[in-house]
Amino acid sequence: xxxxxxxxxxxxxxxxxxxxxxxxxxxxxxxxxxxxxxxxxxxxxxxxxxxxxxxxxxxxxxxxxxxxxxxxxxxxxxxxxxxxxxxxxxxxxxxxxxxxxxxxxxxxxxxxxxxxxxxxxxxxxxxxxxx
Numbered sequence: 001x002x003x004x005x006x007x008x009x010x011x012x013x014x015x016x017x018x019x020x021x022x023x024x025x026x027x028x029x030x031x032x033x034x035x036x037x038x039x040x041x042x043x044x045x046x047x048x049x050x051x052x053x054x055x056x057x058x059x060x061x062x063x064x065x066x067x068x069x070x071x072x073x074x075x076x077x078x079x080x081x082x083x084x085x086x087x088x089x090x091x092x093x094x095x096x097x098x099x100x101x102x103x104x105x106x107x108x109x110x111x112x113x114x115x116x117x118x119x120x121x122x123x124x125x126x127x128x129x130x131x
Contacts, residue, residue: 004030004123005097009073009116011055012125016097017073017116025074025113026104029061031096032126037063040089045081045103052076052105054112059102061092074112076105 008016014033018026034040042062052058057069058078081103085091092100107113117125 004119006119008097008119009113010119010122010125011071011073011116013071015071015073017113018101019107019113020104023106023110024079024104025076025107026101027070027073028096028101029070029092030122033068034061034093034096034100037061037068038065039063040092042067043085043089043092043102045083045085046078048078048081050078052078054109054115061089070102072105073116074105074107075109076107078103078105080104 008018010016010030014030016028016030020026040061040063044060046052046058052072052075054072054075056072058072059070061068061070082101094100
């Protein structure tokens with residue numbers, strides 16, 4: 001299992017959020033999630049300016065096995081999307097916590113971050129999933 005970066009927060013549905021410090025949050029899917037999905041072949045991202053709601057589906061990642069919704073970890077307005085994924089969705093497989101980020105949003109309610117799992121809690125969730 002890969003290392004889980006200590007600066008991330010997680011949803012139980014395997015999305016991660018990295019607080020960028022300027023009111024922005026970058027979102028992606030965990031290394032565990034990309035491993036379950038297998039080789040990604042298509043990514044559908046929200047549009048810049050779209051408002052996303054915490055816990056609601058806002059993107060789709062598609063692999064040779066299945067399509068999976070990506071849920072917003074927090075509410076906000078999309079300020080940037082990782083357009084490079086349109087041509088290279090496999091970047092998520094290769095670097096889920098780095099170059100494989102999905103989108104950045106301007107967070108509306110920073111207190112929502114407190115409801116997300118810490119890296120340790122997420123690691124524990126994954127261990128319990130494996131049993």
